[in-house]
Amino acid sequence: MKAVALCCHESLTQLDVSRCARLNAESCGWLSGTLGYGQPSCRNLQSLDISGCARMTDDALKSLGVGCRRLRFLGIAACKDVTDKGVARLASRCARLEVLDVSDCHGVGDRSFRALGRHCHHLTALLAPRCGELTNKSVRALARGCPGLTTLNVAGAAPLSESVFGELAMGCRALHTLNVTGCEEVTANGLRQGRTRERNSQLQRLLSRPFSTRFG
Numbered sequence: 001m002k003a004v005a006l007c008c009h010e011s012l013t014q015l016d017v018s019r020c021a022r023l024n025a026e027s028c029g030w031l032s033g034t035l036g037y038g039q040p041s042c043r044n045l046q047s048l049d050i051s052g053c054a055r056m057t058d059d060a061l062k063s064l065g066v067g068c069r070r071l072r073f074l075g076i077a078a079c080k081d082v083t084d085k086g087v088a089r090l091a092s093r094c095a096r097l098e099v100l101d102v103s104d105c106h107g108v109g110d111r112s113f114r115a116l117g118r119h120c121h122h123l124t125a126l127l128a129p130r131c132g133e134l135t136n137k138s139v140r141a142l143a144r145g146c147p148g149l150t151t152l153n154v155a156g157a158a159p160l161s162e163s164v165f166g167e168l169a170m171g172c173r174a175l176h177t178l179n180v181t182g183c184e185e186v187t188a189n190g191l192r193q194g195r196t197r198e199r200n201s202q203l204q205r206l207l208s209r210p211f212s213t214r215f216g
Helices: 004-006 025-032 058-067 084-093 110-119 136-145 162-171 187-191 197-206
Strands: 012-018 048-050 071-075 098-103 124-126 151-153 177-179
Touching: 012 177, 058 084, 058 136, 084 110, 110 136, 136 162
Parallel strands: 012 048, 048 071, 071 098, 098 124, 124 151, 151 177
Antiparallel strands: none
C-alpha cells in the first residue's frame, strides 16, 4: 500500500483491495498521508473497498477521514473490529460520502447512523445487514438527514418498528430498495397500512417491488 500511495497519490481515484488479509490500519495510514514524514495523501481517492480485511480497525477510518475526504464509496463489510467510533469519525470528515457498506460489522449501530444523518447529506445507499443494535433513532436520523437515500438494507435489525419506515419514506422520497428481512416487528401488510394517506401512498410505491438490495 505504501508503494501505491507514493506512486499514485495524485491519480488514484478507485481502489479495491477487499479480502486482502495482510492489510491493516497502517495501510490506510499510507493512503491518507498520516504515516511517514511528508507523505502525500491520496486526496483524490473517491472509491475504496476494504471489505473482508479482517485486521482493519477504527484507526483506519480515522486516517481516511484525515487524508481522503473526497471519498464517495466505502466498503468495509465484515471488518469485525470496526465500530461506531470509527464510522462516526469518518462521517464527520467525509461529507461527500454516497455509498457505505458496513454489512456484518457488529460494532456498528445507532451512533453511526446518527453521524451519517448529521454529516453525510449526499448518502444514497447504506448497506447495514447483520450489524450492531439499531433502533428507530437510526432510521429517523437517515430520514431527516439523507433525503437522497435510494437503497437501505437493515436486514436482521429486530428492534425496528413498522411506523418508523413511514417516516423514512416521507423523508427519503427517492427510496426504492428496502431490505428489512429478519426485522421481526415489520411486515409488508403493516407497512402498507401506514399512519396517514400520504405515507401510505409513498410506501405503496416503495413496496411495489420485492424487498431486495441493489448492491448485493
